[in-house]
Amino acid sequence: MTLEQQAGTSSPAHDPAVLQQAREAIEGCLDTAAMRDLVLDRVRRNEEWRGRRCVNLVAAEAPTSPLVRRVLSSEAGTRASGGAIGRDRRWFSAMAVLDELEALCVELLKRAFACSFADPRLLGGMHATMVAYTALAAPGDTVLVLGPDGGGDSSHTAEGPPAARGVRLASIPVDASGLDIDLDRFAEVARRLRPPLAALGQTTTLFPLPVTEIREIIGEWGGRLYVDAAHQAGLIAGGAYPDPLAQGADLVTASSGKTFCGPQGGFALWNDPALAEPVSHTIFPVLTGSHQLNRVAALAVATTEVLEYGADLAAGMVRNARCLAAALHERGVPVLGAGRGFTSTHQVLVDARGWGGGFAAASRLAEANLVVNQQPLPGRDDTAFPGGVRLGTAEVTRLGMGTAEMARIAGFLAAVLRDGADPAAVREEVVRFREPFQTVYYCHESGRP
Numbered sequence: 001m002t003l004e005q006q007a008g009t010s011s012p013a014h015d016p017a018v019l020q021q022a023r024e025a026i027e028g029c030l031d032t033a034a035m036r037d038l039v040l041d042r043v044r045r046n047e048e049w050r051g052r053r054c055v056n057l058v059a060a061e062a063p064t065s066p067l068v069r070r071v072l073s074s075e076a077g078t079r080a081s082g083g084a085i086g087r088d089r090r091w092f093s094a095m096a097v098l099d100e101l102e103a104l105c106v107e108l109l110k111r112a113f114a115c116s117f118a119d120p121r122l123l124g125g126m127h128a129t130m131v132a133y134t135a136l137a138a139p140g141d142t143v144l145v146l147g148p149d150g151g152g153d154s155s156h157t158a159e160g161p162p163a164a165r166g167v168r169l170a171s172i173p174v175d176a177s178g179l180d181i182d183l184d185r186f187a188e189v190a191r192r193l194r195p196p197l198a199a200l201g202q203t204t205t206l207f208p209l210p211v212t213e214i215r216e217i218i219g220e221w222g223g224r225l226y227v228d229a230a231h232q233a234g235l236i237a238g239g240a241y242p243d244p245l246a247q248g249a250d251l252v253t254a255s256s257g258k259t260f261c262g263p264q265g266g267f268a269l270w271n272d273p274a275l276a277e278p279v280s281h282t283i284f285p286v287l288t289g290s291h292q293l294n295r296v297a298a299l300a301v302a303t304t305e306v307l308e309y310g311a312d313l314a315a316g317m318v319r320n321a322r323c324l325a326a327a328l329h330e331r332g333v334p335v336l337g338a339g340r341g342f343t344s345t346h347q348v349l350v351d352a353r354g355w356g357g358g359f360a361a362a363s364r365l366a367e368a369n370l371v372v373n374q375q376p377l378p379g380r381d382d383t384a385f386p387g388g389v390r391l392g393t394a395e396v397t398r399l400g401m402g403t404a405e406m407a408r409i410a411g412f413l414a415a416v417l418r419d420g421a422d423p424a425a426v427r428e429e430v431v432r433f434r435e436p437f438q439t440v441y442y443c444h445e446s447g448r449p
């Protein structure tokens with residue numbers, strides 16, 4: 001399926017059966033306090049299960065520190081914030097202290113990423129991609145993007161944000177493994193199309209991309225390079241992954257809740273002063289009204305954690321990912337990138353086609369409290385029926401697990417996938433294994449593990 005054809009596939013709406021269950025539960029309540037308790041019960045049950053009894057290997061997640069969680073419920077989150085920092089730049093008055101707060105977040109992010117400009121007003125990594133497609137491209141422009149065959153993310157498909165901007169997409173050529181960009185073919189396609197923008201955004205990110213080389217080619221006609229570092233942000237800040245801005249990227253956006261380990265949200269980073277106006281104008285008034293200052297406050301706190309502990313945490317995530325991959329490989333579970341040390345990030349990609357594909361494998365693992373996600377395999381486009389499962393080490397690393405624990409986890413995964421063990425039996429072992437790992441490390445409260 002080409003990116004163009006993907007435009008025809010629609011995203012599913014909510015499952016009516018689950019909504020029906022919720023409606024019946026609400027109708028069964030005698031009063032609104034009982035309805036409230038229904039809500040609180042789901043929060044508590046998930047916290048108990050996902051928060052304490054599962055091994056979460058979803059690469060797009062990370063646990064926040066207790067302080068970040070408290071700050072997320074702060075009073076700042078009740079204030080309207082439309083506009084930019086500064087008395088004459090906001091619609092609302094009495095924002096002086098909140099201006100100071102937001103300025104701290106901006107300056108802390110600039111420090112963490114050694115860049116000239118940072119903007120934390122994006123509500124998610126997906127939201128942040130719209131900044132690039134709005135500020136750096138015009139409707140009708142053709143933009144070069146990574147498709148699913150290159151580990152590309154849905155935020156850069158003809159179904160996603162670029163479509164809302166009326167931007168046309170062309171695919172960046174990748175090699176047969178899908179783990180690398182084919183630079184010769186890229187140069188050919190790029191020189192023919194001369195796009196104003198190329199976007200590198202990967203949901204599957206095992207090895208760094210040739211950012212410097214791509215920037216050089218695009219620069220021949222003044223094109224810009226945008227890197228969506230949603231997954232890699234914490235690794236970049238921690239020095240465990242190449243810094244795309246230092247490699248010449250014009251704009252970088254990120255999720256703040258993946259390897260960066262902050263509250264869920266997004267931010268943008270850049271160095272060129274000429275981008276300040278178009279980026280800021282895109283964020284307000286195009287994409288945000290109030291941008292959730294509690295989230296900004298929590299992100300500022302999380303950034304101080306990254307400044308203090310980010311290097312150790314990022315190195316630990318990559319070390320754990322390599323160790324987990326090698327341990328799976330030893331146990332006969334097929335892992336991508338075997339010839340290259342499996343991974344240079346927090347991610348590990350397992351080929352699950354032998355176990356009914358990504359959805360079947362992930363569902364079976366979830367029954368054992370091993371939480372992973374289905375993932376298309378690079379080198380092909382199997383988005384409709386993903387053949388892989390993706391594992392990530394952000395959460396297990398932040399909980400203080402190391403290489404010995406990675407071997408245990410590989411054993412659990414192999415038992416369910418390769419040996420066809422009863423997931424309920426494995427679940428009991430997983431719950432016992434997880435029990436002593438309840439503290440979030442790499443934060444000011446608990447320091448290093």
Ligand SMILES: *Cc1c(COP(=O)(O)O)cnc(C)c1O
Nearest residue numbers: 124125126153201202203230255
């Ligand atoms: C996860 C991801 C996003 C979306 O980020 P959210 O914070 O979940 O909105 C965007 N781009 C890429 C490449 C991603 O991996």
